[in-house]
Amino acid sequence: MSDTVTPLDTPVAGDVFRRSFTKADGRMLYLYGREAHSLPVQTQQDDDIATGGELRFHPLRREWNIYAAHRQNRTFKPSASADPLAPTMAGGPTTEIPFEDFELAIFENKFSGLHPLAPHPPILDGIDSAPATGKCEVIVYTPEAEGSLHTIGQDRRRILIAAWIDRYRAMFAEGCEYVLPFENRGEEVGATLHHPHGQIYGFGKVPLVQQAAIDAFASGYDLAAEIAKAQPDYGLGEAGGLAAFCPRFARFPYEVWIAPTECRAGPWDCNEEELDGLATLLGDVTRRYDALFGRPTPYMFALHSAPRQGGDKYHFTAQFYPLLRGPNRVKYLASVEQHTGVFTVDVMPETAVEALRAV
Structure with a gap:
């Protein structure tokens, strides 16, 4: 199990530190902040984690799409008391972040459609397919249950940008061909968690729109x-x-x-x-x-x-x-x-x- 703290080398004003922590289920958690994170671990989740899905090529649209049936069981509109992106408090429910506090957190998605260990798909006659290699991560902007890119404030946005740069560099180094940090905000967009957060996808193939x-x-x-x-x-x-x-x-x-x-x-x-x-x-x-x-x-x-x-x-x-x-x-x-x-x-x-x- 890994647990290290490193100062980041980014152009963002002021010092930003990253704590890299291996969770009990093997997924990585990165804690970013102005202060080096040193809180002790609370209780942890230890679930079975899927290793991605498969890619299939659409012959008329000329695009690769992700097929990941395990994502049907992902967390859907939990109650406030079951917020999986909140800190894990002593005596409270176990969440994705096993610490009582943090500034900004990024962790590998439990329901990832892309994974570096994605299995080879079954052969389908006449259909081009490939392993859905890559990475899917979740970015938690704040330990608070409510907020936005506006309300988290200028300094937290600077930390977020430093974290984006850090993850771009890491995913490119791991072989991802295209990296997309993004945010789905609101139920009309399909967001199923209300806690302020975004995501990062590292693609093994450059998507069609980005290639254009x-x-x-x-x-x-x-x-x-x-x-x-x-x-x-x-x-x-x-x-x-x-x-x-x-x-x-x-x-x-x-x-x-x-x-x-x-x-x-x-x-x-x-x-x-x-x-x-x-x-x-x-x-x-x-x-x-x-x-x-x-x-x-x-x-x-x-x-x-x-x-x-x-x-x-x-x-x-x-x-x-x-x-x-x-x-x-x-x-x-x-x-x-x-x-x-x-x-x-x-x-x-x-x-x-x-x-x-x-x-």
């Missing part, structure tokens, strides 16, 4: 020029060399991107000032959404960064896709969007940016 972006940048698409054209008419704010804006080509109502004004491959490629600006804008965009809709806004958020190799011209972005087109009006992804990939956008980007600016 890689190809576009390699062919000369200049996102920095687009950002310069979009500001100030579509801009929400700038901080530390990063801009938040509503893309003129947005697919979702009130879609917002955050990106460096100069090309950067990923957060690991940014300097301290840029990462501080990223932390500022992550909080500001979330604040604007909740103020605009008068409620915790459901959204899909992800970091789009360069792949492990072959992404020299890639321009990093953080993208928010809200699932509301108005207060309590959900933007459903129905037949046309799902069957063709062609979106019908109900709110013009010009209207969206004005509404978000007003809050």
Whole structure:
């Protein structure tokens, strides 16, 4: 069993430490914070852990999809007293984090669809398949049961960014070809745990959408020029060399991107000032959404960064896709969007940016 504390080497302002701890069931838990974590272990879970599913290739869509039947049994909307992402308190229920307190935690998902030890799938005549190699991890932003990227505060967002960079480096070193930190917020998006958290997927194969972006940048698409054209008419704010804006080509109502004004491959490629600006804008965009809709806004958020190799011209972005087109009006992804990939956008980007600016 491993239990070590290491200071991180990242451009994030101030010291950040990582405690790497092997749980009783063999999964890794990483505790990140300004202080080196040293609390003693409480009770631990020791369940059987699935080692991923399988990949099958869709011959018409030209994409690989994950098949993971064991995920049917994953935790679904637990009560507050059974929150699996809360700290484990002395005499209390055993959770995923066997310590009484922490700043930010990342652990290997118990219900992972991707796993470095994924088994070889059965052979199906005429179907291309492969082991679902990779990694799936859960990021717990705070020990508190409620909160958001806005309410956790600037310093916790800096720690989160340091943790993202650390996991990018680790997953690339382990052979993952593409790494996607993301957050599903709200039941409308399908989030089954209310505790503030995100996830990280490390893919053994570059996903189709990301490969299209890689190809576009390699062919000369200049996102920095687009950002310069979009500001100030579509801009929400700038901080530390990063801009938040509503893309003129947005697919979702009130879609917002955050990106460096100069090309950067990923957060690991940014300097301290840029990462501080990223932390500022992550909080500001979330604040604007909740103020605009008068409620915790459901959204899909992800970091789009360069792949492990072959992404020299890639321009990093953080993208928010809200699932509301108005207060309590959900933007459903129905037949046309799902069957063709062609979106019908109900709110013009010009209207969206004005509404978000007003809050």
